């Protein structure tokens with residue numbers, strides 16, 4: 001009993017002498033424990049954070065695309081303030097003969113003397129005089145739409161140029177073109193002759209007429225010859 005009491009006494013004495021050191025030691029241990037806990041918590045946070053920050057750094061796909069969507073991908077076609085309106089090609093006739101010698105001019109309003117028929121009459125076309133066999137050319141590109149012979153006009157070739165314009169060439173010798181044949185402007189379609197009995201005394205010539213929508217029209221609307 002005494003031995004135990006003595007041991008207790010020594011222990012109490014030890015506590016009294018070192019109480020401050022013991023308290024400091026306990027405090028240090030407590031501080032160390034707190035620091036350790038703090039570090040562990042921080043490590044846990046860091047372990048979770050990488051997924052978070054990476055999401056913050058990399059914007060969502062929508063945020064990446066949106067700026068591009070806001071910008072027009074194709075520049076809108078600028079409105080032309082002065083658009084060029086295509087103008088149809090003006091039709092200009094070629095003279096149906098090489099050497100221009102107008103025997104009788106177009107005269108739809110004024111009667112002119114017909115020496116063969118011995119009377120005054122309108123003249124629906126232009127008579128180009130020449131030698132029998134001289135070439136006659138198509139005034140404009142088109143299609144041979146008719147070839148006919150009658151005593152008054154002789155051989156007549158009709159060329160349809162479009163849905164509006166048609167030209168005829170009368171007092172020809174027998175033509176070499178055929179109906180349905182395409183011809184170019186200036187292409188030979190026959191030769192002038194003396195086949196039209198109504199202008200027989202005028203000699204070899206071609207009686208050239210223009211029809212607009214089926215009606216006789218002034219050839220000079222498309223044909224320019226000298227001062228005409």
Ligand SMILES: [Zn+2]
Nearest residue numbers: 126127199207
């Ligand atoms: Zn004539």
